[in-house]
Amino acid sequence: MKAFTRHEGLVAPLDRANVDTDQIIPKQFLKSIRRTGFGPNLFDEWRYLDVGEPGQDCAQRPLNPEFVLNQPRYRGASILLARENFGCGSSREHAPWALDEYGFRAVIATSFADIFFNNCFKNGLLPIVLKAEEVDVLFRDTLANPGYRLSIDLASQTVARSDGSTFAFAVDAFRKHCLLHGLDDIGLTLEHAEEIRAFEAQHRARHPWLFPGSSPAP
Amino acid sequence: MAGKTLYDKLWDAHLVRENPDGSALLYIDRHLLHEVTSPQAFEGLRLAGRKPWRIDANLATPDHNVPTTLVERRGGVAAIADPVSRVQVQTLDDNCAEYGILEYRMNDPRQGIVHVIGPEQGATLPGMTIVCGDSHTSTHGAFGALAHGIGTSEVEHVLATQCLIAQKMKNLLIRVEGELAPGVSAKDIVLAVIGRIGTAGGTGHALEFAGSAIRALSMEGRMTLCNMAIEAGARVGLIAVDDTTIDYVQGRPLAPKGALWEQAVASWRELHSDPDACFDKVVELDAAAIKPQVSWGTSPEMVLPIDARVPDPAAEADPTRRDAIARALQYMGLQPSQAITDIRLDRVFIGSCTNSRIEDLRAAAAVARGRRVAASVKQALVVPGSMPVKRQAEAEGLDRIFIAAGFEWREPGCSMCLAMNADRLEAGEHCAATSNRNFEGRQGAGGRTHLVSPAMAAAAAVCGHFVDVRELLEQAP
Numbered sequence: 259m260k261a262f263t264r265h266e267g268l269v270a271p272l273d274r275a276n277v278d279t280d281q282i283i284p285k286q287f288l289k290s291i292r293r294t295g296f297g298p299n300l301f302d303e304w305r306y307l308d309v310g311e312p313g314q315d316c317a318q319r320p321l322n323p324e325f326v327l328n329q330p331r332y333r334g335a336s337i338l339l340a341r342e343n344f345g346c347g348s349s350r351e352h353a354p355w356a357l358d359e360y361g362f363r364a365v366i367a368t369s370f371a372d373i374f375f376n377n378c379f380k381n382g383l384l385p386i387v388l389k390a391e392e393v394d395v396l397f398r399d400t401l402a403n404p405g406y407r408l409s410i411d412l413a414s415q416t417v418a419r420s421d422g423s424t425f426a427f428a429v430d431a432f433r434k435h436c437l438l439h440g441l442d443d444i445g446l447t448l449e450h451a452e453e454i455r456a457f458e459a460q461h462r463a464r465h466p467w468l469f470p471g472s473s474p475a476p
Numbered sequence: 477m478a479g480k481t482l483y484d485k486l487w488d489a490h491l492v493r494e495n496p497d498g499s500a501l502l503y504i505d506r507h508l509l510h511e512v513t514s515p516q517a518f519e520g521l522r523l524a525g526r527k528p529w530r531i532d533a534n535l536a537t538p539d540h541n542v543p544t545t546l547v548e549r550r551g552g553v554a555a556i557a558d559p560v561s562r563v564q565v566q567t568l569d570d571n572c573a574e575y576g577i578l579e580y581r582m583n584d585p586r587q588g589i590v591h592v593i594g595p596e597q598g599a600t601l602p603g604m605t606i607v608c609g610d611s612h613t614s615t616h617g618a619f620g621a622l623a624h625g626i627g628t629s630e631v632e633h634v635l636a637t638q639c640l641i642a643q644k645m646k647n648l649l650i651r652v653e654g655e656l657a658p659g660v661s662a663k664d665i666v667l668a669v670i671g672r673i674g675t676a677g678g679t680g681h682a683l684e685f686a687g688s689a690i691r692a693l694s695m696e697g698r699m700t701l702c703n704m705a706i707e708a709g710a711r712v713g714l715i716a717v718d719d720t721t722i723d724y725v726q727g728r729p730l731a732p733k734g735a736l737w738e739q740a741v742a743s744w745r746e747l748h749s750d751p752d753a754c755f756d757k758v759v760e761l762d763a764a765a766i767k768p769q770v771s772w773g774t775s776p777e778m779v780l781p782i783d784a785r786v787p788d789p790a791a792e793a794d795p796t797r798r799d800a801i802a803r804a805l806q807y808m809g810l811q812p813s814q815a816i817t818d819i820r821l822d823r824v825f826i827g828s829c830t831n832s833r834i835e836d837l838r839a840a841a842a843v844a845r846g847r848r849v850a851a852s853v854k855q856a857l858v859v860p861g862s863m864p865v866k867r868q869a870e871a872e873g874l875d876r877i878f879i880a881a882g883f884e885w886r887e888p889g890c891s892m893c894l895a896m897n898a899d900r901l902e903a904g905e906h907c908a909a910t911s912n913r914n915f916e917g918r919q920g921a922g923g924r925t926h927l928v929s930p931a932m933a934a935a936a937a938v939c940g941h942f943v944d945v946r947e948l949l950e951q952a953p
């Protein structure tokens with residue numbers, strides 16, 4: 259996994275509550291069996307004026323000039339500013355894949371849906387929860403100042419504004435550790451393989467019906 | 477010391493290790509797979525040279541992409557018209573074959589929506605931990621199992637380690653006491669709950685449904701309820717085990733038999749929250765006060781009783797909420813304060829992992845019987861949740877009732893719930909749907925989804941607009 263330590267970048271404001279995973283990456287793009295290729299279809303229904311289908315050349319599609327990410331001042335943004343309950347809906351990891359591939363390294367919001375929040379950490383994308391007042395301030399600053407940038411430091415768990423003031427955010431210790439070092443979860447878990455095996459043996463003794471042995475023939 | 481909640485008990489029984497930083501490893505008993513969220517996980521496994529930890533804990537079926545017309549279905553995977561869907565279904569078949577994972581393939585007599593087939597086959601058992609790369613895995617909590625959706629990286633993690641890295645959630649209790657009015661169903665309860673607590677109301681919580689109204693529900697109704705816990709922001713929905721649960725599980729193909737069955741049942745009897753268990757939050761609803769619900773907006777919390785009017789943004793003081801209402805009304809093509817009963821439908825969809833089980837189809841058929849789909853409705857689809865549901869419905873003659881009324885009777889799959897196959901809305905069309913998400917574009921770009929119960933969907937189909945199904949049930953067709 260890609261590590262996240264410190265990031266400084268341009269901020270794009272997406273001023274809506276309850277942005278769902280169907281908006282982040284519509285389902286027709288979920289048919290891919292690959293992990294990549296989702297960036298051009300991030301926010302597809304808002305971003306383009308036509309109906310998106312897999313396999314199109316997105317460079318040729320008509321852009322929706324109203325959509326915030328299409329405004330020239332937000333080109334190259336790597337920090338997405340959003341409102342409450344960002345990423346609600348499905349478990350599709352295609353949502354963080356699409357955000358990541360578009361170029362976002364962090365999403366700042368007042369709250370996130372649980373599964374999306376968790377999926378972000380698996381992909382080196384940092385979801386940051388700030389207080390509603392703080393998010394309000396950032397929206398105001400971003401809209402008022404073209405080229406507005408923030409700098410995020412995971413080690414100290416802060417978002418710094420250009421005037422040097424900072425907002426602190428919480429992140430649980432395990433996720434922080436994995437993200438700072440770009441660690442592979444599976445490798446880490448397999449270090450405890452003996453413990454898992456021991457648990458499994460006990461579990462089987464207590465709940466033998468959960469271990470039917472071999473599955474019935476398909 | 478306070479007693480334990482059902483969630484606490486399930487957590488403790490599966491805890492492999494706890495790290496000092498609060499993260500934990502949970503052992504997973506059952507892993508369900510489908511074609512959309514698994515290909516990248518198998519690929520990851522292969523690239524890392526890893527093997528699945530425990531093959532017999534996995535069960536797979538294709539559901540999201542499968543065609544639902546008999547014509548397209550007959551030719552097998554090779555005949556799936558959409559080439560991208562075909563590759564995805566084929567990839568699941570190939571991966572399961574390569575690793576020896578049990579799969580109910582597209583035309584297997586046990587195939588269906590993953591959350592319908594798990595319980596139906598007895599692959600879902602009380603007391604299990606169950607995960608799947610699909611947020612509606614919360615459905616299985618109806619059996620007193622700890623079940624939730626995971627992302628694709630976690631699918632790979634569970635395949636490789638039989639464990640999930642987890643953080644303990646808080647406990648939220650939704651208590652629904654009293655008796656539901658006739659014509660009001662589990663779907664109306666859960667929509668009313670989401671209307672009350674909002675789509676983020678359950679975030680970070682395991683949500684247990686309890687109370688006399690819940691105990692009175694069948695397993696089908698309980699699954700509908702837990703299915704939509706995720707729409708209230710809670711990854712986990714739970715209901716205590718009782719005789720209804722045990723009776724449903726008994727005799728299912730993968731359920732334990734003989735002495736093992738007795739042993740299992742004795743253990744399952746413990747699967748309830750202790751009377752002195754402590755919940756972080758409690759919400760109470762009066763079942764008798766719940767009316768049939770209809771969602772009017774683009775989030776499941778935008779829901780109202782059938783006799784209500786949609787909101788007027790001008791009356792909302794909070795600016796973020798006002799904006800959200802205005803935007804939703806515009807997307808949905810509705811006027812402020814318009815009566816819900818004045819919303820006209822173009823299509824009707826009865827199906828999805830929320831409401832495609834036999835009881836759902838019976839409820840819809842009871843309304844459709846002897847009536848006709850309104851001429852203004854372009855299409856009314858009934859998509860059973862699984863092959864066994866379809867056979868059962870046909871044995872009861874429900875298919876003939878639907879067809880006589882002008883509904884289309886389809887093959888099992890997710891279908892128009894998320895429109896990954898050919899079943900979808902055109903831009904601007906209104907659909908009465910028994911599914912779970914009314915997000916923008918969910919059922920097709922520009923489509924407008926209204927979430928309702930199966931009986932309400934059938935009533936909307938025959939009237940061409942929303943109507944209180946209780947009025948239809950009172951009068952003979």
Ligand code: SF4
Pocket residue numbers: 539540589590591610612828829830889890893894911912
């Ligand atoms: S029926 Fe709909 S919600 Fe359920 S698993 Fe299929 S797509 Fe997801």
